Amino acid sequence: MRDDDNRLRALMLAGLAGDGGAHASLLRALLPPLRSFFRRRLGGRDDDVEDLVQETLIAVHTRRATYDPGRPFGAWVYAIARYKLIDRYRRSGRTTALDDLPELADEFAFDDASDARSDVDRLLETIPEKQAAVLRATRIEGLSTAEAAERLGIGESDVKVSAHRGLKALAARVKDSLR
Amino acid sequence: MNSEDLIASLSQDLRPVSRHALGERLGQGVIAGGLITLVAVVFWLGIRPDLMPAMLGATFWLKWTYTISLAICASAAAMRLARPDGTAGGWLRLMALPVLGLALIAGIELAMTPSTQWLDMWLGNSWTICSRNVFLLALPIFAGLLWSYRRLAPTRLALAGTSAGMAAGAWGATLYCLHCPETSALFVLTWYSLGMAGAALLGRLLGPYLLRW
Numbered sequence: 114m115r116d117d118d119n120r121l122r123a124l125m126l127a128g129l130a131g132d133g134g135a136h137a138s139l140l141r142a143l144l145p146p147l148r149s150f151f152r153r154r155l156g157g158r159d160d161d162v163e164d165l166v167q168e169t170l171i172a173v174h175t176r177r178a179t180y181d182p183g184r185p186f187g188a189w190v191y192a193i194a195r196y197k198l199i200d201r202y203r204r205s206g207r208t209t210a211l212d213d214l215p216e217l218a219d220e221f222a223f224d225d226a227s228d229a230r231s232d233v234d235r236l237l238e239t240i241p242e243k244q245a246a247v248l249r250a251t252r253i254e255g256l257s258t259a260e261a262a263e264r265l266g267i268g269e270s271d272v273k274v275s276a277h278r279g280l281k282a283l284a285a286r287v288k289d290s291l292r
Numbered sequence: 293m294n295s296e297d298l299i300a301s302l303s304q305d306l307r308p309v310s311r312h313a314l315g316e317r318l319g320q321g322v323i324a325g326g327l328i329t330l331v332a333v334v335f336w337l338g339i340r341p342d343l344m345p346a347m348l349g350a351t352f353w354l355k356w357t358y359t360i361s362l363a364i365c366a367s368a369a370a371m372r373l374a375r376p377d378g379t380a381g382g383w384l385r386l387m388a389l390p391v392l393g394l395a396l397i398a399g400i401e402l403a404m405t406p407s408t409q410w411l412d413m414w415l416g417n418s419w420t421i422c423s424r425n426v427f428l429l430a431l432p433i434f435a436g437l438l439w440s441y442r443r444l445a446p447t448r449l450a451l452a453g454t455s456a457g458m459a460a461g462a463w464g465a466t467l468y469c470l471h472c473p474e475t476s477a478l479f480v481l482t483w484y485s486l487g488m489a490g491a492a493l494l495g496r497l498l499g500p501y502l503l504r505w
Contacts, residue, residue, distance in 0.1 A: 131308030140299040167298055172505070174302045176445040178313035179375045192376035196447040200504065 122186040129177060140170050143190060150194055154234075165201060169194050239286055244279030247272050318371055318440045322463060325436025329429045329467050337425065337471040351475045354397065356466060358480060361390040362488065363462035370437065370455035374444035380451060391485070398477040416474040419483050426487025430457070430464035434491060438502055446503050453499015454492050461491030
């Protein structure tokens with residue numbers, strides 16, 4: 114993944130210097146990972162996928178001044194793609210608070226790790242929102258009960274109960290899907 | 293449009309982007325807004341007549357140190373949050389330092405003043421309008437920052453809005469010092485801070501709506 118990131122970063126830097134060819138190669142190289150990123154999360158609505166891919170490419174282009182050459186390129190693209198995805202969710206009425214999402218991956222994140230992560234995301238969407246939020250905070254981000262309680266604005270005992278119920282609900286879902 | 297065509301059209305006539313483009317864009321927004329605020333201070337509120345002698349004294353610089361250090365912290369946070377993968381990086385928390393410093397000075401000031409004068413020190417002559425003025429003077433700068441952000445890519449909209457509002461409030465307060473003759477640290481700590489906090493709150497509330505892209 115490192116090599117990939119360095120290759121894309123080199124294209125990005127050339128594009129920032131005004132090299133249109135490098136810029137086109139960069140955008141073209143982003144097509145496959147962006148498509149699979151959105152496809153995984155949108156569950157097969159192909160028009161929407163291509164829509165979001167294009168929106169992301171346009172943002173990568175028009176907002177290229179926000180890339181910090183000192184940082185990994187993948188994390189930057191991933192942050193844009195993720196933002197576009199969340200924006201789409203919000204527009205279609207699904208509520209996802211931006212600031213509450215898990216921290217960014219600092220590697221080029223269109224890889225197997227994000228595959229596993231999207232499975233977890235999909236599962237968490239099937240249980241009540243509070244339980245999912247508690248599990249994200251305590252099990253994925255590794256916050257303590259007290260920290261999670263403070264972050265979510267609920268009591269500590271509520272966190273414990275929600276985590277317990279959430280895990281139980283998840284276990285039931287997984288068992289169901291294996292049947 | 294098909295994605296290949298889109299890429300071709302985006303790559304045509306590609307203009308180079310300076311390494312400092314992001315900072316320049318934010319700087320332009322702050323300066324453009326700041327000029328409008330400055331005009332408002334000069335023609336609406338009026339520069340304090342004793343500005344020159346006041347600038348030789350310590351109080352004026354104490355006020356500026358307070359507002360400018362807050363403005364730098366908030367601007368740095370706003371700049372980091374303009375990147376999609378950016379965080380505030382501790383700059384917002386660092387704002388506690390000038391606040392605590394000024395609180396300490398206000399405490400010393402109180403200890404050295406008879407308690408019968410405390411209320412006058414706290415309220416000064418302009419407590420009823422100070423916070424409001426700071427808040428109003430922040431608005432052009434906030435608008436300037438919103439303009440800057442239109443080309444940038446904040447993803448934590450509430451936090452970016454808060455930082456932009458706070459930066460606008462603190463820069464606005466800095467310019468307000470050119471008008472405001474109040475001298476007590478307690479006054480500044482209360483009423484200036486209240487105005488700046490109002491601007492930050494405005495940013496917090498509007499950010500999620502106005503910063504979307």
